[in-house]
Amino acid sequence: MNESGHRYFIINKPYNMVSQFISPDKVRLLGDLDFDFPEGTHAVGRLDNHSEGLLILTTNKRVTRLLFESDQPHKRTYLVMVKNVVTEESAEQLRKGVSIRIKGGADWVTTPCEVEIVEKPAHIAPRTQYPLKEFLPHSWLLITLTEGKYHQVRKMTSAIRHHCDRLIRVSIEDLQLGDLPPGGVKEMEEQEFFRLLKIENWQPEASILPQE
Known part of the structure; x- marks a missing residue:
């Protein structure tokens, strides 16, 4: 206890x-x-x-x-599957910040964050409910940020014209x-x-x- x-x-x-x-x-x-x-x-x-x-x-x-x-921001990391192949140039856009629409209709430029283009981790099983067509072109991204606007990660990938198909939070700080x-x-x-x-x-x- x-x-x-x-x-x-x-x-x-x-x-x-x-x-x-x-x-x-x-x-x-x-x-x-x-x-x-x-x-x-x-x-x-x-x-x-x-x-x-x-x-x-x-x-x-x-x-x-x-x-x-x-006052102390805490990092949150997400493993994200998006449609089509993400280029390094598009990933760099995410790192620097992109404009998204937030609640109230205002435009918001996201805070610079960490973005990696990664391979799908071996322990991440295919989704059994509403399975995805992983045989179609796609990319996996590892995105770490400290802010949390409503649907922020989905809106960020949309801003670089890549629809978010799957979003998995994998860590909060070292947890x-x-x-x-x-x-x-x-x-x-x-x-x-x-x-x-x-x-x-x-x-x-x-x-x-x-x-x-």
Whole structure:
């Protein structure tokens, strides 16, 4: 048991599942995973219905603020499959920043980020639900960024005229998805969890204090 009494999990969120335990819509929920999560567990951040990969679940309500609302930006890395072959010139456009449309209709130039053209990792299995035509021309990109506008990665690849077919979050800072299978759940020890996320200003005893 962690000192604070809180629990921490990572999951590999499957395709076609929302990052919630409750929804008024008829959708696949986190509670459909084959794991008995404790009461009060919630997702930190989210992946949309069609995105896959690393999602944090915890009973500690402070994690969202410490991770996504702090002054210290935290890197998030995505493995992305796009239609057609991406050139190095197009990848460089992504690295330097591209213009995307954000909520409210404003144009936004993305912050410079890390982009690699990669081979598909061996442990990434083909998607079983709504399988993709991987025999058609495509590219895999590894994109690391610190900002998170709505559907940002999909809009970025669209800006270089490559439709995003598959989006998998593979890491947040040093917290890695690894070879956790789709739908898989892994519980983490508290100090290791915060160390890998590079969150230094947390206090275990504060987690059990009443929220103001």
